[in-house]
Amino acid sequence: MLRMNQKLFPILMIFFTALNGQSKLHIQLGSGYYEPNLAVLNEAFGDSSFFSTNILLNFTATYQVYYNTRVGLGSWNSFHRLKDSFNRRFTYRAFILETFYYPREAIEFNFLLAPMWNSCDISIGIENTNTNWSDLLSTFGNTGTFTFKSTAIMNSSWFGFTSSIGIRYYIKSSLGLDLRIGFTKNFYNKEKWKYEGETIIGPGIKLDALPLLRLGVVFVR
Amino acid sequence: MRFMCITAIMVGILFGQETDTVEVHPCDSPLLEQMKGNEKRPLKLSQMLPFTINVIKCRFSERGKNTANIRDVRNKKMAYKDAQQFKSFSSTCAYCAAVMVFVFYLSTIF
Numbered sequence: 254m255l256r257m258n259q260k261l262f263p264i265l266m267i268f269f270t271a272l273n274g275q276s277k278l279h280i281q282l283g284s285g286y287y288e289p290n291l292a293v294l295n296e297a298f299g300d301s302s303f304f305s306t307n308i309l310l311n312f313t314a315t316y317q318v319y320y321n322t323r324v325g326l327g328s329w330n331s332f333h334r335l336k337d338s339f340n341r342r343f344t345y346r347a348f349i350l351e352t353f354y355y356p357r358e359a360i361e362f363n364f365l366l367a368p369m370w371n372s373c374d375i376s377i378g379i380e381n382t383n384t385n386w387s388d389l390l391s392t393f394g395n396t397g398t399f400t401f402k403s404t405a406i407m408n409s410s411w412f413g414f415t416s417s418i419g420i421r422y423y424i425k426s427s428l429g430l431d432l433r434i435g436f437t438k439n440f441y442n443k444e445k446w447k448y449e450g451e452t453i454i455g456p457g458i459k460l461d462a463l464p465l466l467r468l469g470v471v472f473v474r
Numbered sequence: 475m476r477f478m479c480i481t482a483i484m485v486g487i488l489f490g491q492e493t494d495t496v497e498v499h500p501c502d503s504p505l506l507e508q509m510k511g512n513e514k515r516p517l518k519l520s521q522m523l524p525f526t527i528n529v530i531k532c533r534f535s536e537r538g539k540n541t542a543n544i545r546d547v548r549n550k551k552m553a554y555k556d557a558q559q560f561k562s563f564s565s566t567c568a569y570c571a572a573v574m575v576f577v578f579y580l581s582t583i584f
Contacts, residue, residue: 320556321564352564352571358554364571416574426549436578464582 283469290459369413500531
C-alpha cells in the first residue's frame, strides 16, 4: 500500500502541475453545416426548413493539457420545433482530443479526433383530462373540467465518431475565429428507439457518414 | 437677521474651500494593489463594488489599454513559441485526423 502511494503521489503531482502550468480554457460558440437525410422524419412532421435540417448549434469547451494538445467536450444541437405539435432534437456529443500547432503567430492549424455519443428526442406536449382529478377538485367546491399537461417522448442513442481539420485565427490572444472541415460517422439503428421503456422502430433517417463544416468564435481564458 | 448672516457666512466658507484630495488613477487604486502579487489579501464585501468599478475604469483607460496590448502581444508570442512545432504524440493524432478526413472526402468522390 505504502509503495503504491509512493508511486502514485509523484505521478499525481506531475499530472496536476502539467494541468495547472498550462491552464488554457477554450470556449467555443459556433454553428455548423451538415447534410443529413431526414426526409422520412420531415415528411412525418409535414414541415422542414433549412435551419432545422442542416444547421447545427455548437458549444465546445476544451482544456490545454500539453503544449500541442487539448481535451474537452463538445455539443452540437439541431432543433425542429412545430407549434402545438412535435419537437425534434438531435444532440451530438463529442469527447474531444485535439492537437494543434502554429505555423505563424496568431494562426493555428488544428486536428480533431473525437468519439461521440449522440441522441435524438422526439416529443409532444399533450393536454389531458382526468375524471378522478376533476372529481377531487369538485369536492373542494371547484366547478368545470380541469386539464393537465404531460410530455410523451421517444428517443434513441447511438455511438459515433468525428474528425476534422481546421484553421484558427487569433484576433487577440483571448479571442479567435475558427473554421473547420470534417465529417461525422454515425452508427444509427432505426430499430433501437425507446418509448416508455419499450423498444420500438423509429424513423429510417440516414446519418451514417456526414460531411461537416463549422465556424465558431473562440474565447480563451 | 443675525442668524441668517451667520448661516450664510458658514455655508460660504464651507463651499469656498477647495477639496484637499489627490486624484488617483484607477490603475493605482489601493484595492487593485491589494489584489496583486503573491501576498494578495481578500477583499471585504463592501470593497467588491469599488474594486470592480476600478478594474473596469482601469481597463478602459489609456494606460489599461496599453497594458492589455502589451500582454496580448506577449501571450501571442508565448503561444507561438510553445506550439510552433508538434511535440511527442500530438503529431500522430494530427496525422490520424488529417488522413481520416482526406480518406472520407475521397470516398465521397469515388
